Amino acid sequence: MAELDSSTAIKRMPYSLEAEQALLGTVIVDSERFADIASLKDEDFYLEQHKSIFAAMREMFNENKPIDPVTLIDALTKLGTYTEGDAAKYIKLLADFAVNSVNVEQYVGIVKDKSLLRALIDASRDISDLAYSERGAVSDAVNYAEQRIYSISQDKYSDGFDNIRDVIVQHYNTLKMLKDNPEALSGTPTKFDSLDRVLVGMGAGDLVVVGGRPGMGKTSFCMNVATNVAKSTRKNVAIFSLEMSSEQLVSRMLSSEALIDSSSMRSGRLTDDDWRHLAEAASVLSETNIYIDPSTNTTPTAMKSKLRRLDNIGLVVVDYLQLMAPDVANDNRVQEIAGITRSLKLMAKEFGIPVILCSQLARQSENRKDRQPMLSDLRDSGAIEQDADIVMFLYRDEYYTKDASTKKGITEIIIGKQRNGPTCTVELKWLNQYTKFANLEYHDE
Secondary structure, eight states: OOOOOTTTSOOOOOOOHHHHHHHHHHHHHOGGGHHHHTTOOGGGSOSHHHHHHHHHHHHHHHTTOOOSHHHHHHHHHHHTSSOHHHHHHHHHHHHHTOOOGGGHHHHHHHHHHHHHHHHHHHHHHHHHHHHHHTOSOHHHHHHHHHHHHHHHHTTOOOSSOOOHHHHHHHHHHHHHHHHHOTTTTOOBOOSOHHHHHHHSSBOTTOEEEEEEOTTSOHHHHHHHHHHHHHHHHOOEEEEEESSSOHHHHHHHHHHHHHTOOHHHHHHTOOOHHHHHHHHHHHHHHHTSEEEEEOOSSOOHHHHHHHHTTOSSEEEEEEEOGGGOOOSSOOSOHHHHHHHHHHHHHHHHHHHTSOEEEEEEBOGGGGGSSSOOOOGGGBSSOTHHHHHOSEEEEEEOGGGTOOOTTSOTTEEEEEEEEETTSOOOEEEEEEEGGGTEEEOTTOOOO
């Protein structure tokens, strides 16, 4: 008989029978091993009977019930998955496949890899069907395809609900991690001590809005935070600069890092000491992974597309909101801004990173006797306040008055909203000549 041509051979969905059986068998023999496979989900198993057995194990684990052949057979029988006799036979068979606990991690990897391949096949079919249908805008189809593939690569894709039982297991592992290392899941620190004590870091998925009138130092503050995060975490930091060129932005960052007067940087009148400090600062910043996109009039979809090309992202900065373009044009600018902020919040959640968004404030704040900004001053839309997890305002009283009682060189960081914490005001030192913010105890040597 002639061999089947490879192009006509029946394609089999990827899965590893041996790996699935080995994992389930190991837990049957030693129930403590379930914690090692708790990161798996029902759909990671290909065979329906394995999905049922894993689901039963998870439920017993959540209820602190022992997992052994007798209790598992009883659970499967009650669920109607097996008759008692069939359950006993298969549980015994699985127990024979138990592996050494050292190998469990490798088997989990195999099962996950096969599950991801199946998800990729399903996504390819859906993308193909969408392309053939020619429905909607081509840009929407491309974005959908990118989203599906990226989600699979990050192991985040889900085509249904998260069952609370799965979430409980995940949270159980999170609590164990926190017990061993309380700092493991703290947010990304700004490295401004007084601010970090209030924020406890910027959380993964947080949209952080930094508002202020022109001249308050919004861009400088965000660049300082970006530099601090890049230096302390060694992660990639992406900056979307819609107002300034890459060179202008880097000039500010070098001025802040090297403590060189920004006017000297612009004029080129640098002393020998300045050149030495500049070389040291350039060396430090060159070791970081900061990426700058100076594209003007960019959209949320374009941002997401570029971010998917970066790995290990720690922070995204967008400077600034009012210069962004919407994905879908609208005659109503308020609705456009609402769409943009919603997209940026979803982007933060999708990538699991904090996104800092600079925003202008309405001019009305300067007409009040008390010029300190408030949430209603956010320009163009109340959706900014709604979508943001944290809203911070930068305010310097000395900008408006020369009164001797005014705090010189002090910027108030007014936290007008914090979804998971208090609202208050903290103070930072503002070194205007260096476009740099610092902790109050900072000493310029």
